[in-house]
Amino acid sequence: MDLELEAYLRPPEAEMAPYPAKVITLATGGKLVVRQVDREVVPTLLEAIKPTIEVERDYYDIVGVRLYGELLGWYRHRVRDEFCIIGQIDGLLVGIVNSRMLTPLIGMSLHTLAIERGLRIGAHLFAAKMEHHIEYLNQDEVLITAESPIGFRRWMIEYGLQKRDGQHELGGATPYALTRELYFANKDRLVAGERPVPAELMEVAEREIIIASEEDILEKILGAKRRML
Amino acid sequence: MRPVVVSGAGMIPFERRDEDSLVDMLAAASLHAMDDARLGDRPVEAVYVGNMASGLFNHQVSVASSLVDRLNLLPAAADRVENGPASGGSAIKNGLLAIASGYYDVVLVAGGEKMREVIGPRSTDIVAAMTHPEAEYIYGVTLPAMAGMFARLYMDKYGITREHLAHVSIKNQQNGLLNPYAHIQMNITMEGILTHPQSHINNPVVADPLHLYDCCPVSDGAAAVLLTSLDVAQELKVPIVEIAGFGQATDTQTLQERSDPTDLKAVSLAAQNAFAMAGIQPEDINVAELHDAFTILEIAESEHVGFFEKGEAAKAVKNGETRIDGKLPINPSGGLKARGHPVGATGVAQVVELVWQLRGEAGERQVKDAANGFSLNFGGFGNNVLAFVLRREA
Numbered sequence: 001m002d003l004e005l006e007a008y009l010r011p012p013e014a015e016m017a018p019y020p021a022k023v024i025t026l027a028t029g030g031k032l033v034v035r036q037v038d039r040e041v042v043p044t045l046l047e048a049i050k051p052t053i054e055v056e057r058d059y060y061d062i063v064g065v066r067l068y069g070e071l072l073g074w075y076r077h078r079v080r081d082e083f084c085i086i087g088q089i090d091g092l093l094v095g096i097v098n099s100r101m102l103t104p105l106i107g108m109s110l111h112t113l114a115i116e117r118g119l120r121i122g123a124h125l126f127a128a129k130m131e132h133h134i135e136y137l138n139q140d141e142v143l144i145t146a147e148s149p150i151g152f153r154r155w156m157i158e159y160g161l162q163k164r165d166g167q168h169e170l171g172g173a174t175p176y177a178l179t180r181e182l183y184f185a186n187k188d189r190l191v192a193g194e195r196p197v198p199a200e201l202m203e204v205a206e207r208e209i210i211i212a213s214e215e216d217i218l219e220k221i222l223g224a225k226r227r228m229l
Numbered sequence: 230m231r232p233v234v235v236s237g238a239g240m241i242p243f244e245r246r247d248e249d250s251l252v253d254m255l256a257a258a259s260l261h262a263m264d265d266a267r268l269g270d271r272p273v274e275a276v277y278v279g280n281m282a283s284g285l286f287n288h289q290v291s292v293a294s295s296l297v298d299r300l301n302l303l304p305a306a307a308d309r310v311e312n313g314p315a316s317g318g319s320a321i322k323n324g325l326l327a328i329a330s331g332y333y334d335v336v337l338v339a340g341g342e343k344m345r346e347v348i349g350p351r352s353t354d355i356v357a358a359m360t361h362p363e364a365e366y367i368y369g370v371t372l373p374a375m376a377g378m379f380a381r382l383y384m385d386k387y388g389i390t391r392e393h394l395a396h397v398s399i400k401n402q403q404n405g406l407l408n409p410y411a412h413i414q415m416n417i418t419m420e421g422i423l424t425h426p427q428s429h430i431n432n433p434v435v436a437d438p439l440h441l442y443d444c445c446p447v448s449d450g451a452a453a454v455l456l457t458s459l460d461v462a463q464e465l466k467v468p469i470v471e472i473a474g475f476g477q478a479t480d481t482q483t484l485q486e487r488s489d490p491t492d493l494k495a496v497s498l499a500a501q502n503a504f505a506m507a508g509i510q511p512e513d514i515n516v517a518e519l520h521d522a523f524t525i526l527e528i529a530e531s532e533h534v535g536f537f538e539k540g541e542a543a544k545a546v547k548n549g550e551t552r553i554d555g556k557l558p559i560n561p562s563g564g565l566k567a568r569g570h571p572v573g574a575t576g577v578a579q580v581v582e583l584v585w586q587l588r589g590e591a592g593e594r595q596v597k598d599a600a601n602g603f604s605l606n607f608g609g610f611g612n613n614v615l616a617f618v619l620r621r622e623a
Contacts, residue, residue, distance in 0.1 A: 027431040027442065029418030057247065118415055120431060149348065192430040223244055 011080035014101060019085060019132040022193030023201055026089075026119050033088045033197055033205040034128045042075035044209050045086070048093050048115060051214040055221055059148040060113075066170070067111040070098055082110070085132065087125050091210045095121040097129045099142070107133035107142035108169055109178075112151065115212065116220055123154050127191040130159075134183045141179045145172050159186050230329040233472045234462035235454050235619065237266025238584040240577075243412040243450030243569035251280070251287050251343040252295045254451035258574075259300055259339045262453035262581075267465055273455075274333040275306040279320030279340035280573035281313055285355045287343050296339060305337075313359040314522065315608030316340060317452070317576025318477075318615030324456045325472050334458045340577030341451030352447050356572065359609050364483045373444055373523070375484060375610050377436030380525035383491050384438060386540075389528065391438060393543035395423045397524040398442045400552055401560050405567025407553075407594035410578075412448045412569030443524040448569030452578035468588045473601075474509070474618030476502025482612050493533045496605065499616040500534035503603070507618035511535035514618075515599040516586045517557065518579035520607035521564040530605055531559060534616065553594055561586065561594045576606035580617060587621040 021035035037045075049071070052064030073079040081101040087094050094116035102108040109129060114122030133142045144161060145168035146152040155161060161176035168175035183191075197205075212220070239261020241254055249257075255278060263273070278293040289295070293307035312319035317340030324336040344352050357371045365375075383389060399419065405411035422432040422442045432440045462469055478498035484490045504510060511534060519534075521527035531542045536557055545551055551559040562568045562582040565575060583602035585591045602619040 025421060025425045025427065025431075027417045027421040027428075028415060029421045118413070124430075153349070189433070190430060192427045194427075223242075 010077040014081050014104065016081065016083060016101065017136045017138070019083070019128070019136055020195055021197045021202060022128070022195045023197045024124050024192045024194075028119065030089050031201055032094070032121065032124060033201055034085060034125065034193060035088075035197075035205060036083060036085050036132070039075050041209060042071045042084075044211065045071055045084070045093070045096055048211045048217065049096070049113065051217045052113065052221065055218065057222060058150055060221060062147050063111050063113055067096065067098060067113055070110050074098070083132065085125060085128050086209070087121055088205045088209065089116070091204050091208055093209050093211055095125045097125040099129050099133065101137060101139070102143065102169070105140045107137065107139045109142050109144045110170065115217055123158070123190070124192055126155060128193065130178055130183055131191055134178070134180055141177045143168055143175045143177055145170055145175050147172060158190060231331055232459040233325050233328045234457050234459055234467070235470045235472060235580065235584045236457040236462045236465055236467045237262040237264070237268065237455030238453070238581040239265050240410055240452035240581050241450060242410045243448040243571055243574070243578070245345045246343070246449040247345070249343070249449070251283055251289060251292060251341055252299055254343065254449065255292065255296050255339045255341040255453070256299045258341065258451040258453040259296065259337055262337065262455045266455040266457070266467055268335070268455060271335060271461075273302045273305050273335050273337045275324070275327055276302060276308075276337045276339070277320040277323045278307070278309045279317035279338070279577055280309055281311060281316045281342060282355050282358070282572070283343070285358070286346055286352070302337070312613055313608040314520070314570070314572040315576055315606040315613055315615050316573040317578065318604075318606030318608070318617070319576070321454065321456075321576060321580055321617065322475060322477060322615060325475055328456055328458055334461050336456045337453060338456060338577060339451060339453040340574040342571035342573040343449045344447050344571055345449050349447065361483045364485075371436075372610065373436040373439060376523040376525060377439045379484070379490065379529075379610070380438055380523065383525055383529055386491055387543065388540065389525075389543045391423060391440075392419070393528065393547055394439075394443050394524040395419055396546045397521065397527050398422065398566060400546065401521060401527075401564045401566040404553060404561050404594055405563025407592070408563050408568060411563040411567045412446050412450070413563070413567045417442060439523055439525070445522045445565040445570040448571045450569055450571040450574050450578070452574050452581045454577060454580055454584070469622035470584050470587045471620050471622065472617055473620040474503035474505070474507030476500060476506065476616045478502070478614055480612045482609060484610055491529070493529060493611045495611055495614040496530055496533040496607065497535075499614040500603075500605065503616040503618045504535070507601075507620065509601060509618065514557065514601050514603045516561060516583065516596040516602045517559045518562060518582050518602070518604040519559055519564065520575070520605050521560060521566050522570055522607070524566065526607065527559060527564065530607065534603070534605060553596055558596045561591065561596055576604070576615060579604035579606060580619065583619045587619055
């Protein structure tokens with residue numbers, strides 16, 4: 001690697017406040033540990049994303065392939081000011097969100113991928129992402145778009161987001177914004193989590209990010225096994 | 230009336246089935262039922278299809294005609310039967326009466342709905358079309374809203390709490406985990422949906438006092454039964470599960486016209502008629518499938534059909550009396566809450582579950598020694614209700 005040239009290719013990195021881990025009690029009573037991860041874990045996360053990129057249902061393919069590219073770009077220093085938050089239950093990876101700072105005051109929400117479905121995992125992780133932008137990165141607003149109808153329902157409708165002119169950097173539909181005011185108006189209703197995470201839960205989460213098998217991931221997303229009945 | 234036997238029962242898993250059309254689902258469930266009856270080349274004389282709103286959900290009508298053609302059952306008679314969420318029950322009634330009268334010997338009854346073709350709010354609106362157009366619908370009432378108002382009245386009158394409702398939800402979702410045909414496969418807990426300080430985020434209000442986990446999911450799916458005369462059933466050498474009793478009753482379409490909106494008169498009457506025809510009492514029932522589109526309905530229906538005194542069902546649920554291993558198992562399938570509620574399919578799916586239970590074929594959710602089963606299919610908001618008693622040959 002030509003380090004001199006590489007220095008030109010890498011984006012400058014802003015100082016970003018860390019996101020403190022939290023735990024969310026799910027409808028099942030299960031404990032979802034939500035925590036920020038460093039770029040070093042990206043290769044592990046890519047293993048979980050890979051099976052989704054051929055799943056048409058609910059636009060998992062588009063979300064999966066874009067998230068794969070965004071995280072890979074972050075891992076190899078080609079995306080600026082990105083962060084990634086994951087959700088784990090007993091160490092098992094159940095969801096990933098990523099986002100980045102467009103400017104010090106404006107966030108650019110990228111993707112939300114729920115591997116476990118039906119428990120608001122995606123909604124909880126999206127909320128964590130917004131919490132990070134507004135409360136820890138202290139930004140004024142986050143620009144958001146959706147690729148799937150589920151995303152539109154979860155973000156634009158549940159939060160009552162404001163329409164914005166221009167274009168989200170993912171392209172696609174009209175961008176919407178979560179402002180500080182909207183975030184705090186919705187926080188009690190949509191943002192869950194308790195801190196600090198009990199040490200034993202955190203220890204399990206940090207020890208290993210367990211990735212389900214490809215078959216299990218597809219089963220969780222598609223419910224394919226029952227089709228045999 | 231001649232005895233009528235459910236000689237075959239079949240269904241497909243209820244879920245979101247993007248790849249299947251309504252007729253695909255009806256056909257698959259019907260083939261399962263015909264195979265189950267070992268029907269072979271014996272002709273099906275008539276087909277009744279329970280379906281509430283294929284014209285609105287799927288822009289397709291005459292689904293019974295489509296089904297007989299798809300299954301190559303021509304020239305069987307074919308009719309679609311519509312009675313809101315009790316369309317399946319009404320379709321079974323038509324098949325039952327057609328055989329009981331002696332007119333037919335072999336009738337296929339299928340029920341199905343493909344609701345996930347439209348977005349959630351549209352689906353809610355389509356279902357709300359069953360309400361009174363001038364007295365209810367124009368004011369924006371939906372079925373969850375109606376159930377919420379009913380729940381509030383019922384809870385106030387009988388001292389029922391959200392914890393009681395949560396017990397129904399938890400029980401039925403646990404049962405659903407034992408049913409591979411159930412849409413919802415999730416073991417929820419009291420902490421996760423009620424007692425944790427942040428449980429309101431997992432379990433938000435839908436229509437106060439009903440929350441997300443008090444409501445059935447919106448599902449796609451189909452179920453079917455093959456009804457025959459007793460003679461034919463004996464020739465087919467299938468286990469004999471007879472439709473021993475049937476009742477149907479109606480009430481005012483609008484809830485506010487009832488002298489007491491918490492009194493589900495049509496439920497009581499339909500059940501009484503079914504028990505009278507079968508010559509048994511509610512206490513003779515070993516397993517029941519009730520129409521728990523909302524948790525409060527399982528409690529209210531189980532009282533109105535006579536399983537419990539008014540105000541007692543909630544306690545029974547809390548005490549575990551309605552669990553699979555309890556005194557009177559209710560909704561071992563998971564009910565509408567977990568199995569799902571593709572509206573036209575539900576009444577048929579309830580009978581399919583009872584057949585499996587009475588034959589001892591219900592797998593992990595088998596109710597021990599079940600001989601008499603009861604189902605209740607609740608149309609409108611209790612304004613057109615069907616009840617069935619199924620009996621296993623001793």
